[in-house]
Amino acid sequence: MPKILVTRNVGPEAMKLLQATPFELIVNPEDAEPSREWVLENISDPEVVAACIMHGQPSDKVDAELLAHAGKGLKVISTFSVGFDHIDVKAANARGIKIGHTPGVLSDSVADIATMLVLMTMRRVEEGIALVKSGGWPHLPWAPFVMCGPGMNHPNLTIGFLGFGRISECVVDRLLAFTNKSAPPRIVYNSSRARDNQAEIDAKFSQRWGVDVQRVEKDTLAEQADIVIVLCALTPETTDAVDAAFLKKMKKTAVLVNAARGPIVNSEDLNAALDAGELFGAGLDVITGEPHIAPDHPLVLNKRCVVIPHMGSADYDTRNAMADLCVRNAIAGAEGKALPAEVKV
Amino acid sequence: MPKILVTRNVGPEAMKLLQATPFELIVNPEDAEPSREWVLENISDPEVVAACIMHGQPSDKVDAELLAHAGKGLKVISTFSVGFDHIDVKAANARGIKIGHTPGVLSDSVADIATMLVLMTMRRVEEGIALVKSGGWPHLPWAPFVMCGPGMNHPNLTIGFLGFGRISECVVDRLLAFTNKSAPPRIVYNSSRARDNQAEIDAKFSQRWGVDVQRVEKDTLAEQADIVIVLCALTPETTDAVDAAFLKKMKKTAVLVNAARGPIVNSEDLNAALDAGELFGAGLDVITGEPHIAPDHPLVLNKRCVVIPHMGSADYDTRNAMADLCVRNAIAGAEGKALPAEVKV
Structure with missing residues (x-):
C-alpha cells in the first residue's frame, strides 16, 4: 500500500x-x-x-x-x-x-502585513506602544507636533519596491487607498534586471493604477523613495541588498519595511543608520537569524524599529x-x- | 490694541x-x-x-x-x-x-490609524511584538496555525461602524482595498437616529462603494460585525456605548477598534470580555482616563489589546x-x- x-x-x-x-x-x-x-x-x-x-x-x-x-x-x-x-x-x-x-x-496576507508595517513605521507606533507600557504617557508633554511622523496623505510621495512580484502589486493596491488623491504618489521599483520591453511593461503598470510606475536602479530608488518596501526573493544577489551604502542614500524622512527574508537587509547597517538618523524608521516582519532573536538584539531595542515574528502569512x-x-x-x-x-x- | x-x-x-x-x-x-x-x-x-x-x-x-x-x-x-x-x-x-x-x-490621518489598528488587532501584532521583546520567539513552536488571526481577505466580512461621519467614510475607502474582491464585505453602521430618507442615503453609500451599506440598530451591529470601528462623537448618549451587553453580543472572532474618544468604550467591560473570549481583540487609540494610564492598567497588560497614546492625527x-x-x-x-x-x- x-x-x-x-x-x-x-x-x-x-x-x-x-x-x-x-x-x-x-x-x-x-x-x-x-x-x-x-x-x-x-x-x-x-x-x-x-x-x-x-x-x-x-x-x-x-x-x-x-x-x-x-x-x-x-x-x-x-x-x-x-x-x-x-x-x-x-x-x-x-x-x-x-x-x-x-x-x-499568501499574497494578500503578506501584503496586509507589509502595508500595516508601513503605517506603523511612519506613525511611530512602536514608540507609542512603548510609551504606554513604560508608564510614560502621563508625563508626555502634549504639544502640537509631539509623536508626529510623516503622513500617508503627503503630496507626491514616492513609493519604492525592491522586487515587484505579485505581493508588491497587492501592496500597491492597498497603499493607493491611503495616498493623496490630488497629488498622487509615484511608484518606483527595482527588479533583477531591466527587460527589453521595460518601457512597455511600465506603461501597463502605470495605466493599471493611474499613477506613474517606473523600474529604476537600486541607487535611484534609495534616493527618491519616501517608503521602501522589500519584497524580493532571497538570492545571493539580493543578500545585503539594503546595506550601509543603500541606507546612506535614503531620505531622512523615509521608512523601510522588510516582509520578504531577513538577510536582504543587513541588520548591523540598519541599526547604525537608524541611530544616525539616516532614515525615519523601519518595520521588519523578518530578520536575519530568526527565530533566534534575543530581547537585547539592537533592532529589537531600537525605538525607531518594530520587529514582529514573521507573521506575514499568519491568517487562518x-x-x-x-x-x-x-x-x-x-x-x-x-x-x-x-x-x-x-x-x- | x-x-x-x-x-x-x-x-x-x-x-x-x-x-x-x-x-x-x-x-x-x-x-x-x-x-x-x-x-x-x-x-x-x-x-x-x-x-x-x-x-x-x-x-x-x-x-x-x-x-x-x-x-x-x-x-x-x-x-x-x-x-x-x-x-x-x-x-x-x-x-x-x-x-x-x-x-x-484630520480625517485621513485618523482613518490611517484606525485602519492600522484593525490590521494589528486581527493579526495579533501586540502579541507578536511582546513575544519578540520577551525573548519568546526562539521558543515559539512553529505550527501551521500558530499566531494566526482572522484575515482581511476572508469572504463576506461584515464591517460595522459606530458613527458614520467623514472619518468612517475614509476608513471604508481604505478597508475596501484589503477585502475579498469576489466575496466583498458588507458595511453596517449605527448613527444617532434613522433619517426619514434612510433607505435613499444607504442606497447612495452602496452605489458609491459597490458594496451593501446599511444603517442598523446597535445590537444588530454588535451581532453581525466581524470588525467594529468606533468613530462617533462622545456625547452622553454614546458614553459606554460599547459596554458588557454590546460586547457579549459580538462574534468571538470579531475585533474592536476605538479611534474616537475613550469613554465610548467601557474599559472594565472590554477587559472582562477579552478575558472571557467574547471577542478576538481590541485596538485603542484612545482610552478613558488618558493620558493618566499606568503600565499596569488591565487593558495595557492584556495581550489581546493594543493601546497607543492617542496618535490619530499625529502626522506633520x-x-x-x-x-x-x-x-x-x-x-x-x-x-x-x-x-x-x-x-x-
Whole structure:
C-alpha cells in the first residue's frame, strides 16, 4: 500500500483531503516538531511515495542526508511554504523527486502585513506602544507636533519596491487607498534586471493604477523613495541588498519595511543608520537569524524599529489555503500527475 | 490694541499667519502647558478678542470658571482639535463667544490609524511584538496555525461602524482595498437616529462603494460585525456605548477598534470580555482616563489589546493643517467675520 508521510498535522480541512485518498497516512502524532530521526526513519519507508513537510521545522530540511535516506518510491516532497530555501531542489530533482510549494495563496496576507508595517513605521507606533507600557504617557508633554511622523496623505510621495512580484502589486493596491488623491504618489521599483520591453511593461503598470510606475536602479530608488518596501526573493544577489551604502542614500524622512527574508537587509547597517538618523524608521516582519532573536538584539531595542515574528502569512484562511495546496501537491505527485504548483529551478 | 491669546506655540507656519495680522499676540513663552493661572489671567485681558487653545492641555478647559474670567472683548475661542468636549459651547455662545474647531483636516490621518489598528488587532501584532521583546520567539513552536488571526481577505466580512461621519467614510475607502474582491464585505453602521430618507442615503453609500451599506440598530451591529470601528462623537448618549451587553453580543472572532474618544468604550467591560473570549481583540487609540494610564492598567497588560497614546492625527501635514485652521478661525473671529469652521450645537 503506497503511503503519504505528513510531518505535521496540517489542520482538519486539509487532513480530510488526505484521508479521502486510497493512500495510507503516516502522520506525526504530536502537534510539535518531530525528531530528525523520526523524519529520516519514516521517509526511508519504501512504500512512502509523497511527503508533506514544513518550512519552519529544521527536522524537515531536505539536504543530502535526507535524500540519502529517502525510499526508492518517493516521488514528491511538498512543502507548506512558498519559499524553498530549506530544500536542495536540484539534488531532489536529480533523484526523480518533484518539489511542490504554495505560491500565490499568501499574497494578500503578506501584503496586509507589509502595508500595516508601513503605517506603523511612519506613525511611530512602536514608540507609542512603548510609551504606554513604560508608564510614560502621563508625563508626555502634549504639544502640537509631539509623536508626529510623516503622513500617508503627503503630496507626491514616492513609493519604492525592491522586487515587484505579485505581493508588491497587492501592496500597491492597498497603499493607493491611503495616498493623496490630488497629488498622487509615484511608484518606483527595482527588479533583477531591466527587460527589453521595460518601457512597455511600465506603461501597463502605470495605466493599471493611474499613477506613474517606473523600474529604476537600486541607487535611484534609495534616493527618491519616501517608503521602501522589500519584497524580493532571497538570492545571493539580493543578500545585503539594503546595506550601509543603500541606507546612506535614503531620505531622512523615509521608512523601510522588510516582509520578504531577513538577510536582504543587513541588520548591523540598519541599526547604525537608524541611530544616525539616516532614515525615519523601519518595520521588519523578518530578520536575519530568526527565530533566534534575543530581547537585547539592537533592532529589537531600537525605538525607531518594530520587529514582529514573521507573521506575514499568519491568517487562518491563508494557512488553510497553504495546507490545501500543500496536500494537493502531495496527492498529485503520489498519483504520478502534474503538481498544482511545482518548484522549477 | 486688540490681542489674540495663544496658549501654545502652534508651529512656525501658523504662527507666521498670526504675526501677519494687525493683532497683538500674547503667546505662552514655554513650549509646555501653561499654568491655569496664566490662562485665566491672560484671557481676562479686556483687549483679548480671540484665543487659540489646545484640547490636550487641561489648563485650557473652557468651563464656567474660564468664562467668568473672560474679558468683555472676547469674541472667539478656537480649539486646536476637532473634538470640543473640553468646551462648554452653550455657555460660551450664551456669552456671545463663538467656538472654532478643526474638522475635516484630520480625517485621513485618523482613518490611517484606525485602519492600522484593525490590521494589528486581527493579526495579533501586540502579541507578536511582546513575544519578540520577551525573548519568546526562539521558543515559539512553529505550527501551521500558530499566531494566526482572522484575515482581511476572508469572504463576506461584515464591517460595522459606530458613527458614520467623514472619518468612517475614509476608513471604508481604505478597508475596501484589503477585502475579498469576489466575496466583498458588507458595511453596517449605527448613527444617532434613522433619517426619514434612510433607505435613499444607504442606497447612495452602496452605489458609491459597490458594496451593501446599511444603517442598523446597535445590537444588530454588535451581532453581525466581524470588525467594529468606533468613530462617533462622545456625547452622553454614546458614553459606554460599547459596554458588557454590546460586547457579549459580538462574534468571538470579531475585533474592536476605538479611534474616537475613550469613554465610548467601557474599559472594565472590554477587559472582562477579552478575558472571557467574547471577542478576538481590541485596538485603542484612545482610552478613558488618558493620558493618566499606568503600565499596569488591565487593558495595557492584556495581550489581546493594543493601546497607543492617542496618535490619530499625529502626522506633520495634518497637525500643520489643524494649526492653520485653528489660527484662521481665531483671526476671522477677531475680525468679526464668519469662522471657517465654527462649532454649532
